[in-house]
Amino acid sequence: MTTPSTTPDLRGHTAVVLHAHPDDEAIFTGITMRRLADAGARVVLVCATDGDLGEALIPLRPHETLAGRRLLELERAGDILGVDRLVLLGFRDSGLPGWPQNHHPMALMRQPVGTLSRRVAEIIEAEQAEMILHYDWRGIYRHPDHVAVHRIGRQAARLAGVTSYEATVDRTHLTRLGDNAHLVHAAARSTDVPFGLFPSEITVTLRATYAELSAKLAAIVTHASQVTGEAVAHATFPDAYRFEWYQRIGPPTVLETLTEEGIAVGSAQVRP
Ligand SMILES: [Zn+2]
Structure with a gap:
């Protein structure tokens, strides 16, 4: 493992990270959040739903709801990834396309975009953040x-x-890594769409150090109600999860001083 020779000092900088469900933050942006936090940046995680339609893979305690369990998991994962502040928008999981839960009045997909985007913009402004992380136009796999x-x-x-x-x-x-290398493969099969973007459409890529990939794995499996250890305990885990990819809209920010062009990082070789 190679450690960054000079890690930029990002104290005084803030990133807002917006996600749909507890576990998405670890799966899609865990390396980025950990790297921002390690550089001293403030990381504000905003989670839009409680994820209450996920299937519970472990028994819940008496009177415990899945949403309650997922909030606990989210808080623990946030600690692992260096989250300074967690904001819950409080909406319901909409479920997959065509599910009856799509029509619940509190389902996220039914909320007016204008109202919610103003609410998130107010968080950005109050935090004096200079960037927001969210999803590509397809929602990565059209959930x-x-x-x-x-x-x-x-x-x-x-x-x-x-x-x-x-x-x-x-x-x-x-795709090159196979049909089940990443959780997004099964997710995309559930919505029956091509996932992600082509390399030519990706603007920013981060590649994990060993420590960052270990933190990402720890955060993913903290969501034990959603992800089994077996789902990520395979030989292709490092190849499938050591990168995080973004399409930037707007001018570059300090985040890009943390990319491989900005600092030298080693290739990750973590094993679950
Ligand atoms: Zn999700």
Whole structure:
């Protein structure tokens, strides 16, 4: 492992990271959040739904709800990834396309984008953040809540006048690794769409150090109600998860002083 020779000092800088469900933050932006935090930046995680339609893979305690368990998991994962402040927008998981829960009045996909984007823009402004991380135009794999987060994040960035980094995955890279190398493969099968973007569409890529990939893995498996250890305990884990990819909308920010062009990092070789 190579450690960065000179890590930029990002104290005084803030990033808002907007996600749809507890666990998305670890799976799609865990390395980025950990790296920002390690550089001294303030990381504000905004989670739009409680993820209450996920299937519980472990028994819940008496009277415990899945949403309650997922909040605990989110808080623990946030600690691992260096989150300074967690904001819950309080909406319901909309479920997959065509599910009856799509029509619940509190489902995220039913909320007016204008209202929610103003709410997120107010968080950006109050925090004096200079960037927001959210999802690409497809919501990475077209989950209705992820598409909503894309629209809300894009408009909030415009209202607050900050750069948006739209998290995605490199479709070509992950396809080459096989059908189950990454959780996004199964997710995309559930919505029956191509996932992510092509390499030519990706503006910013971060590659994890060993420590960052270990933190990402720890954060992912902290979401034990959603992800089994077996789902990520495979030989391709490092190749599938050591990168995080973004399409930038707006001018570059200090985030890009943390990319491989900005600092030297070693290739990760973590094993689950
Ligand atoms: Zn999600």
